[in-house]
Amino acid sequence: MAKMIDLRSDTVTKPTTGMLEAMLKAEVGDDVYGEDPTTNYLEEKVAKLLGKEDSIFVASGTMANQLSLRAHTQPGDEVILDRNSHAFLNEGAGGAVISGVQFFLLEGNKGILDPLKIEQAIRDPNNYHHPVTSLIWIENTHNRGGGSIYPPGLVKEISRVAKDYNLRLHMDGARLLNASVALGIDPKEYTRYVGSTSICLSKGLGAPVGSVVAGDREFVKRVRRFRKMLGGGMRQTGYLAAAGIYALDHHVDRLAEDHANAKLLAKAIAQLDCFRINPKNVETNIVYFRVVEGKLNPGSLKDELRENAVLVHQVGNDYFRAVTHLDVSRQDIVQAISILKRVVQKLTL
Numbered sequence: 001m002a003k004m005i006d007l008r009s010d011t012v013t014k015p016t017t018g019m020l021e022a023m024l025k026a027e028v029g030d031d032v033y034g035e036d037p038t039t040n041y042l043e044e045k046v047a048k049l050l051g052k053e054d055s056i057f058v059a060s061g062t063m064a065n066q067l068s069l070r071a072h073t074q075p076g077d078e079v080i081l082d083r084n085s086h087a088f089l090n091e092g093a094g095g096a097v098i099s100g101v102q103f104f105l106l107e108g109n110k111g112i113l114d115p116l117k118i119e120q121a122i123r124d125p126n127n128y129h130h131p132v133t134s135l136i137w138i139e140n141t142h143n144r145g146g147g148s149i150y151p152p153g154l155v156k157e158i159s160r161v162a163k164d165y166n167l168r169l170h171m172d173g174a175r176l177l178n179a180s181v182a183l184g185i186d187p188k189e190y191t192r193y194v195g196s197t198s199i200c201l202s203k204g205l206g207a208p209v210g211s212v213v214a215g216d217r218e219f220v221k222r223v224r225r226f227r228k229m230l231g232g233g234m235r236q237t238g239y240l241a242a243a244g245i246y247a248l249d250h251h252v253d254r255l256a257e258d259h260a261n262a263k264l265l266a267k268a269i270a271q272l273d274c275f276r277i278n279p280k281n282v283e284t285n286i287v288y289f290r291v292v293e294g295k296l297n298p299g300s301l302k303d304e305l306r307e308n309a310v311l312v313h314q315v316g317n318d319y320f321r322a323v324t325h326l327d328v329s330r331q332d333i334v335q336a337i338s339i340l341k342r343v344v345q346k347l348t349l
């Protein structure tokens with residue numbers, strides 16, 4: 001059978017031989033006792049990369065978000081975030097259940113929030129009818145926004161608002177390194193403005209498992225407490241941390257290839273008149289596109305592509321997503337484009 005070109009998500013990557021070798025060689029210990037040298041090294045490495053005092057390895061991006069929410073807030077607090085945030089859309093109402101917080105949702109531009117709108121959303125702390133605003137939450141790159149990049153200057157402005165109102169500011173940086181690579185800047189150009197952040201090792205970076213949350217020592221200490229509470233204290237995590245270290249050493253710069261591949265794919269999709277897409281909106285590795293009504297039956301597109309060894313994610317009835325990553329080469333993208341053209345020809349009404 002032909003190799004599947006899996007564009008559903010950048011989470012589908014499998015460890016490379018080099019990564020597996022690094023995992024095999026990892027020195028491990030009991031991380032709950034703080035005795036896993038490889039995990040400790042990863043945590044130092046990420047803290048340094050992101051310019052923070054400390055960091056902590058966690059099981060997933062969702063866990064990173066839930067622990068960060070919990071560590072920054074008290075039950076009854078309000079958190080300001082974009083209405084298409086991962087933390088709102090895709091985490092099973094964890095914010096309400098685990099942290100007891102309420103979300104104040106704003107409409108971002110491709111998920112990017114306007115500092116003025118944030119300021120207007122902050123509650124009056126002296127009015128006891130109101131919840132207490134305690135946290136501003138931003139996502140970079142923004143997943144549902146189409147892998148959109150926060151301009152660092154805007155993060156600086158948002159940090160000014162946070163400071164003025166004595167609020168905390170967290171960046172869900174699942175794909176923060178995609179943003180910094182795309183702009184050609186040090187990730188610290190972002191993280192210097194936020195109190196805390198996280199990165200996913202298991203997306204475009206290609207590790208099988210894991211995220212890392214970074215912030216000041218006090219915050220990371222709270223995250224560690226809640227991680228244990230939720231059963232996220234794991235033991236010989238060094239095998240997983242080794243994969244993360246390998247990913248950070250070998251798979252960051254190459255994210256630029258994923259971005260170029262996404263652009264190529266977006267431009268090809270734009271040339272097919274049954275789809276609606278603005279290739280200019282494809283800033284990193286995520287490509288969203290819509291089927292134009294009446295041109296094509298969106299119901300059969302995904303299945304027909306799958307028949308031809310291309311997998312995409314159907315986000316909504318006529319709304320699709322393709323994501324480029326470590327396991328998709330330039331050649332695979334060229335191949336996927338030619339398959340897509342063939343499938344479109346077959347399905348055109």
Ligand SMILES: *Cc1c(COP(=O)(O)O)cnc(C)c1O
Pocket residue numbers: 011059060061062063065086087139141142143172174175200202211
């Ligand atoms: C994928 C993702 C997460 C969650 O990561 P998982 O490891 O899948 O739990 C959180 N935030 C953003 C922006 C994401 O894209």
